[in-house]
Amino acid sequence: xxxxxxxxxxxxxxxxxxxxxxxxxxxxxxxxxxxxxxxxxxxxxxxxxxxxxxxxxxxxxxxxxxxxxxxxxxxxxxxxxxxxxxxxxxxxxxxxxxxxxxxxxxxxxxxxxxxxxxxxxxxxxxxxxxxxxxxxxxxxxxxxxxxxxxxxxxxxxxxxxxxxxxxxxxxxxxxxxxxxxxxxxxxxxxxxxxxxxxxxxxxxxxxxxxxxxxxxxxxxxxxxxxxxxxxxxxxxxxxxxxxxxxxxxxxxxxxx
Amino acid sequence: xxxxxxxxxxxxxxxxxxxxxxxxxxxxxxxxxxxxxxxxxxxxxxxxxxxxxxxxxxxxxxxxxxxxxxxxxxxxxxxxxxxxxxxxxxxxxxxxxxxxxxxxxxxxxxxxxxxxxxxxxxxxxxxxxxxxxxxxxxxxxxxxxxxxxxxxxxxxxxxxxxxxxxxxxxxxxxxxxxxxxxxxxxxxxxxxxxxxxxxxxxxxxxxxxxxxxxxxxxxxxxxxxxxxxxxxxxxxxxxxxxxxxxxxxxxxxxxxxxxxxxxxxxxxxxxxxxxxxxxxxxxxxxxxxxxxxxxxxxxxxxxxxxxxxxxxxxxxxxxxxxxxxxxxxxxxxxxxxxxxxxxxxxxxxxxxxxxxxxxxxxxxxxxxxxxxxxxxxxxxxxxxxxxxxxx
Numbered sequence: 327x328x329x330x331x332x333x334x335x336x337x338x339x340x341x342x343x344x345x346x347x348x349x350x351x352x353x354x355x356x357x358x359x360x361x362x363x364x365x366x367x368x369x370x371x372x373x374x375x376x377x378x379x380x381x382x383x384x385x386x387x388x389x390x391x392x393x394x395x396x397x398x399x400x401x402x403x404x405x406x407x408x409x410x411x412x413x414x415x416x417x418x419x420x421x422x423x424x425x426x427x428x429x430x431x432x433x434x435x436x437x438x439x440x441x442x443x444x445x446x447x448x449x450x451x452x453x454x455x456x457x458x459x460x461x462x463x464x465x466x467x468x469x470x471x472x473x474x475x476x477x478x479x480x481x482x483x484x485x486x487x488x489x490x491x492x493x494x495x496x497x498x499x500x501x502x503x504x505x506x507x508x509x510x511x512x513x514x515x516x517x518x519x520x521x522x523x524x525x526x527x528x529x530x531x532x533x534x535x536x537x538x539x540x541x542x543x544x545x546x547x548x549x550x551x552x553x554x555x556x557x558x559x560x561x562x563x564x565x566x567x568x569x570x571x572x573x574x575x576x577x578x579x580x581x582x
Numbered sequence: 583x584x585x586x587x588x589x590x591x592x593x594x595x596x597x598x599x600x601x602x603x604x605x606x607x608x609x610x611x612x613x614x615x616x617x618x619x620x621x622x623x624x625x626x627x628x629x630x631x632x633x634x635x636x637x638x639x640x641x642x643x644x645x646x647x648x649x650x651x652x653x654x655x656x657x658x659x660x661x662x663x664x665x666x667x668x669x670x671x672x673x674x675x676x677x678x679x680x681x682x683x684x685x686x687x688x689x690x691x692x693x694x695x696x697x698x699x700x701x702x703x704x705x706x707x708x709x710x711x712x713x714x715x716x717x718x719x720x721x722x723x724x725x726x727x728x729x730x731x732x733x734x735x736x737x738x739x740x741x742x743x744x745x746x747x748x749x750x751x752x753x754x755x756x757x758x759x760x761x762x763x764x765x766x767x768x769x770x771x772x773x774x775x776x777x778x779x780x781x782x783x784x785x786x787x788x789x790x791x792x793x794x795x796x797x798x799x800x801x802x803x804x805x806x807x808x809x810x811x812x813x814x815x816x817x818x819x820x821x822x823x824x825x826x827x828x829x830x831x832x833x834x835x836x837x838x839x840x841x842x843x844x845x846x847x848x849x850x851x852x853x854x855x856x857x858x859x860x861x862x863x864x865x866x867x868x869x870x871x872x873x874x875x876x877x878x879x880x881x882x883x884x885x886x887x888x889x890x891x892x893x894x895x896x897x898x899x900x901x902x903x904x905x906x907x908x909x910x911x912x913x914x915x916x917x918x919x920x921x922x923x924x925x926x927x928x929x930x931x932x933x934x935x936x937x938x939x940x941x942x943x944x945x946x947x948x949x950x951x952x953x954x955x956x957x958x959x960x961x962x963x964x965x966x967x968x969x970x971x972x973x
Binding site for chain 1: 806945
């Protein structure tokens with residue numbers, strides 16, 4: 327669709343490709359660092375409130391914690407999810423394929439809030455339980471898409487690779503994974519998007535991240551806090567999502 | 583084909599091992615004298631005696647034995663055994679309740695422990711696995727679920743000391759209200775998104791400029807996390823309620839149903855518009871040509887050919903939207919929209935995990951039920967499948 331612009335006569339420079347995510351990122355960092363400068367604006371919005379800038383933590387710290395939790399959970403989910411999907415598509419693990427495939431698609435109907443809430447009694451309050459809950463939930467789209475990518479390959483491709491004298495490991499690394507990469511990347515994108523949103527809900531179970539100003543604002547009836555948290559989470563989600571979109575386009579362009 | 587003994591089903595073997603170890607080593611229940619004191623964990627034999635604990639281990643071993651040589655008849659027997667075990671679990675809980683909960687304490691309660699949850703989870707996975715291996719249809723699945731649910735329901739008078747039941751009894755009226763409200767909120771958002779989504783999709787088919795713009799906007803909306811969107815709607819709605827008379831008269835406030843409904847509608851539009859658009863555009867040109875050749879008018883072609891052929895894809899959109907909305911409506915409880923999420927967040931606030939369960943389990947059940955019901959309906963309406971079915 328839009329990939330022609332990437333590989334057309336005039337090859338875009340690297341910076342140009344990443345322009346949109348970089349603009350979002352700049353907005354995000356500027357807003358997080360300079361929220362105090364916007365105090366007059368919030369004061370105008372809410373003239374009767376004494377405190378209009380979320381006071382309990384610096385926004386950059388909250389952003390960092392949010393990113394850390396999402397990155398840790400997503401990284402583990404990618405490693406474990408892709409490994410699990412590879413394992414159950416090899417001859418040794420094929421017995422487990424139907425159950426894993428069915429569970430991965432069924433599990434995605436579980437609402438993330440319910441998963442997060444159910445993880446708390448088992449794992450307790452705080453940051454670690456949230457990482458584990460995000461990891462477990464984030465696994466599902468990755469496993470599902472990796473399975474779809476690996477299983478969706480034309481058997482003839484397999485045959486041809488074997489005919490060329492490739493071993494099973496070589497086929498996996500040089501044929502199967504590169505061909506399945508776009509589908510896997512789409513799964514990772516879904517997983518990370520959900521993780522960013524669900525991590526914000528983690529503020530209700532004792533995590534201190536960008537969800538905290540929102541929850542605190544709702545509890546105390548302070549709309550300014552809510553707006554600050556919501557704007558930052560929204561920008562974070564847009565930054566990450568647009569970066570993934572670029573990655574997908576680059577991958578498509580390379581394949582074409 | 584050569585007939586040789588099929589290899590053992592390793593999946594069931596592994597699940598039996600995990601469930602058995604969990605049952606034996608982890609706490610299956612915990613007993614607390616009241617709501618505030620943390621419960622003391624009990625293992626299976628401590629909760630309801632050795633015979634019952636051993637009987638379950640034997641039954642699990644039976645499952646592993648039956649699937650060691652997985653002939654079709656043995657798999658049927660294993661499926662029956664696993665289902666019976668799921669049906670017998672409430673009886674075991676009732677036994678544990680009578681033997682370890684002091685009847686003189688009216689507030690004493692039985693919480694479910696990790697061992698019990700693990701067993702429940704593994705048994706459910708076994709039923710799914712066996713159902714897949716036996717290639718059973720959806721109706722068989724529903725029959726199994728109905729059997730297990732009715733067993734739990736029949737046993738419920740004896741399960742009163744269960745902490746979940748205690749929480750429910752304390753707020754049974756509230757629960758019914760929250761359930762209805764949750765369903766209303768989801769129904770209203772999905773219904774509205776079906777109408778608005780269809781209109782947008784039709785407009786997109788007329789003007790390609792709208793197509794690009796609408797998809798960009800809806801994609802953008804879908805990316806914004808739910809908590810943030812609820813938050814961002816709060817301020818403008820509060821302003822509208824304060825400054826515009828008729829909006830206020832409608833009952834719109836910065837918190838409550840209005841932001842919840844709008845956010846749910848916003849999230850629902852992308853899957854709805856996408857599927858409606860793809861469904862309507864995906865009808866083969868040859869089919870439309872044939873319909874026109876038969877002398878059908880434009881309206882007839884649309885209503886009698888294009889729409890019915892697009893219906894399965896549209897329904898798929900309804901399914902995705904509804905499942906998504908059921909979960910998002912739970913988050914809406916944070917902004918005072920009510921529904922089952924109220925129990926989740928109240929429970930988290932009071933560190934009362936059984937109250938969390940009271941909110942989360944029905945949401946989970948609703949999402950699964952809607953997913954499989956609408957999935958079945960989609961398959962039934964798919965003309966490609968119906969063509970192969972006997973008339």
